[in-house]
Amino acid sequence: MLAAVGQFCATSSVALNRQICNGLASKAALLGAKMLFLPEASDFISESKEQTFSLTTNLTDSVFLGDMKQAAKQNNIWVSVGVHEKAKSPNQIYNTHVIIDALGEIVAEYRKIHLFDVDIKNGPRLMESETTLKGPSLGKVVPSPLGKIGLQTCYDLRFAEQSIAQRQRGAEILTFPSAFTIKTGEAHWEILLRARAIETQTFVIAAAQVGQHNPKRASYGHAMIVDPWGTVLAQCENSGEPSLAIAPIDLTFQQTLRVQMPVMEHRRHDIYPAL
Numbered sequence: 001m002l003a004a005v006g007q008f009c010a011t012s013s014v015a016l017n018r019q020i021c022n023g024l025a026s027k028a029a030l031l032g033a034k035m036l037f038l039p040e041a042s043d044f045i046s047e048s049k050e051q052t053f054s055l056t057t058n059l060t061d062s063v064f065l066g067d068m069k070q071a072a073k074q075n076n077i078w079v080s081v082g083v084h085e086k087a088k089s090p091n092q093i094y095n096t097h098v099i100i101d102a103l104g105e106i107v108a109e110y111r112k113i114h115l116f117d118v119d120i121k122n123g124p125r126l127m128e129s130e131t132t133l134k135g136p137s138l139g140k141v142v143p144s145p146l147g148k149i150g151l152q153t154c155y156d157l158r159f160a161e162q163s164i165a166q167r168q169r170g171a172e173i174l175t176f177p178s179a180f181t182i183k184t185g186e187a188h189w190e191i192l193l194r195a196r197a198i199e200t201q202t203f204v205i206a207a208a209q210v211g212q213h214n215p216k217r218a219s220y221g222h223a224m225i226v227d228p229w230g231t232v233l234a235q236c237e238n239s240g241e242p243s244l245a246i247a248p249i250d251l252t253f254q255q256t257l258r259v260q261m262p263v264m265e266h267r268r269h270d271i272y273p274a275l
Ligand SMILES: O=C(O)CNC(=O)[C@H](CS)NC(=O)CCC(=O)C(=O)O
Pocket: 040, 041, 044, 045, 046, 095, 116, 126, 127, 128, 154, 155, 158, 178, 179, 180, 181, 184, 185
């Protein structure tokens, strides 16, 4: 079963982003992938807080998601994608990760639980909590044609407990739609993705935003698929163009590894508490 991970540079033009994501969905299907993984904030990367609020709707009214549901159905492919979602309180949103099945139906929603409030010297200052509410729960592990998927988003990658909790709930694949900053990406992106894959013995699929979104904001790219041994199976080219990388998800390899090196059974919950 083939997975396709996507990478592109979203702007504040939802129409343009829709066109790019549609193109990636038909290309992924042509290449034989059963599921396409798109980045965090695929609907838009805005230029201001005000613009974020004005472009954000609830999931039902999202033109972007409507388009993605249709693309999934037309191309007979599952889609994982990150979008902005209006919350109940005014001027508050959720950073939401959605899974759409090949019939075009939303089968899972996960609202990012760790917010990126970071101020790094000579580096990025981003205060996600100025627009976004923390999600309330871990999110289900969702069956898909590729295997059981644990949904996460971007900065969640830094909190190993979340990945371990999803492995304990049966995850075979962890997925991190992302928009990593260049500075943190260069230092941490691949290392964190491979560490999560190795310690939980899951496949890790990480779609990524790439390039200059607007004068103030750029992303690191390097979307990739990692296997449970920590090998990078495929990685997008950082060419400036929207791109895909494809790899097989071999659950038999994973099962063998989990039997041969049963790290989850070796945990010492008698010494440190179970999650
Ligand atoms: O802004 C939006 O519209 C969408 N949200 C994002 O891009 C989020 C919050 S600013 N980005 C991250 O979490 C980057 C994490 C990161 O770079 C790290 O952990 O190093």
